[in-house]
Amino acid sequence: MSLKRYLLNHETNHAMKKTALLLLIFLFGILCTALSQERVLFFQTNWGNQLSWDEFCKKAKASGFDGIDIWLPNNKESQQDLKEALAKYDLKLNLMHGTVKGIPLAESLKKYETRLEELMQWNPVLINSHTGSDFFSYEDNLKFIAIGNKLSKKYNIPVYHETHRGRFSYSMTETLKYLDKAKELPLTLDMSHWMVVHESLLQNQPDRWDTIIDNVHHIHARVGFQEGPQVNDPEAPEWKNALKAHIDIWERIIKKGLKEHQGVFTVTSEFGPPSYMPTAPYTRMPLGDQWKANVFVMNALKQRLGIQ
Template sequence: MKLLLFKQRWGHEGTFADAAKQVLDAGFHGIEGPLPTDPTERAEFISVLRDNDLRYIAEISTTGYATPDPGSTVDDHLEAFKRILDSSLEAEPLFFSSMAGNDLWVFRDSVRFLTEAYEIVQDRGVRLGFETHRSRTLFHPVITRELLKEAPPIEMTLDFSHWCVVTERLVLDQLPDVLDLCAERALHIQPRIGYDQGPQVPDPRAPEYSEAVEAHLRWWKHVWAGQRARGFDTITMTPEFGPDGYLHLEPYTQKPVANLWELNSWTGHLLQKEFQQWAQQPSA
């Protein structure tokens, strides 16, 4: 097996060429994020990907970005899902990842959305992971478990950091059945490190957050083992420490407590080291 690491477009303030240079300098393999909607920017982005031989994971947000538009219906989300997926095919993504649905829907509406979105994915002949994201359909581990019993066999993009803050604890240590289910459905992993009071520790290098780092490493390795058992020859991960309230800032000055790209590149290099050691172990 091999590990492919991606840089997230979210939080990048430079040019597409700058992003590509960071990817290559860090030993990463591609970029994840939404395809630009502006035709000129879109063409430039695709050109940068191809010129630098970078892989691409296309991101779909069904209304809004991290949070859904207020009052948006299942039909609104399905329309956005289909439209963005179809328009992103131009960039020939490796696969898709989607912040989809709405945590305020009743259970039957969430089942309907996942069922019809899955049918769209199957019809296009592509692969897509539905993300475990706050404010979205898979926002809570127990609700996700119940939804997966009713919905078709969707694949998932796992960002366990959201579940840590939603439940105010390193929750998957208490839900081994949900962790097993995640390992059975995982397509992709977004390895941000969450803790009981937030989706992003201020700095994963700091010793006071070692418990959270170790917990996430345990969970990711469990998922890797599940993917290996399912025949995956490649693991994909996008370190996703981000801005917009995730990155901690000093009061008054608003000075960031850490450099965003340093956090993501450090996480990527930690994953490379851990993956190499894990991959040398005999298969379960």
Template structure:
């Protein structure tokens, strides 16, 4: 199973012009973000990705009051850009379980229609804002897939996700895409994952991510997609008064890329050794 690492354009608010060569040279397999603001730029964006040999993970962000109509319009648009995956901020936390099940049932039918895998992200403000709400939907819809960004649950639950929690376990079983951001019990993004005081948090998240990889490997997946997704302010902490960022975002995401890549390679080596014994 191959690890494919994508660069989020969130760092530059979606601006891709002048960035793709740097992303390709840094070793990323592709980019992840919503499509260009202007639909007329879609073809230019797709050609630029192809010229740099970069794949695309499309993001869609549903909006009310009719979340499904919003979802459908965006999915149909991004499907034309040839994404390997669509990662969706889906529905809303205030919707009832019945309303969420209606939304996700329709989303599964649309996924089949467009023929592109759709991962619904675990995200604050969305349907999957806690492990238990996520699990309630997943248990009713066994075909539904997740984009795992468990850092949001750190903020929603004021605690670290546990490898032993039955709802987290179910979410890891359904995850097909990983957002590589490390949270802490009071927020979705540690100040700098390289700092020794966050080593325990980093190790917890890497264990969660490798469990997802194991589940995908067992399911026979050919690849695992991973996007380091430390974001800009206000996710990234800033100094009081000066508002200067406490760290360099490109460096942090590059560190997360290489750190998880090393853990993944070690894990795959252990799997290969098991197969030869």
């Protein structure tokens, strides 16, 4: 081989290696970008809140939450204060909604649709619905679900139907019946309710969980147990198994949801105040700290998911 040909081949091989290296760097960059764009957004509930909107939003932001999850106040002045606080602290908004159960069905359906239209005007990230009733017929509950789906499509804002005692979705088995027949039933999973209903941590229901998880798009993160919807302190060692049972399911849902929702998934930390929070007799003093519990469950999920 002549020196000229040798040098030419050497330069060609070097150029090919350089091109391959640049391609690998480019592909690695795309992968890193995609991974960095995956986000789990955490929302703090205002359930039982006694602070002003400004104080509440300031505290939520300082605690590491991306937004708040609330029942919208009817008072116009309070609504304006809420808007200002959301903008001031750069927080996102989830809104709560629900079926009014103690009135005639036709009136309840109308109220459900009218209020849902009003909530849509706030352009929330999502609307979480306490839908229907465990005393309504299957057909009547489907009417509420249909309204939610219709307005969700109209405004391009998700309406998720929460698994909740007292609603159509009060148990795992009952919810599966709706999933079997309903064409579209996007869920918020609050599995703490089901643990009470079934008196079980539900760790031996893999096939049922597979079906449920396929339809979950938002999580209400509260740790329940076989005899109650809320432990007194999720950090306490006696609740280690209950905490793990919840986080195991939440992790599966979030990893699936990140793929389905363009790299974004939402979680609301939803430990409640007294008397949902267990209390001492006579004094009714809470046995735990609601805010601390909500921050803890957010951080426990972040740790499991490897989120900084």
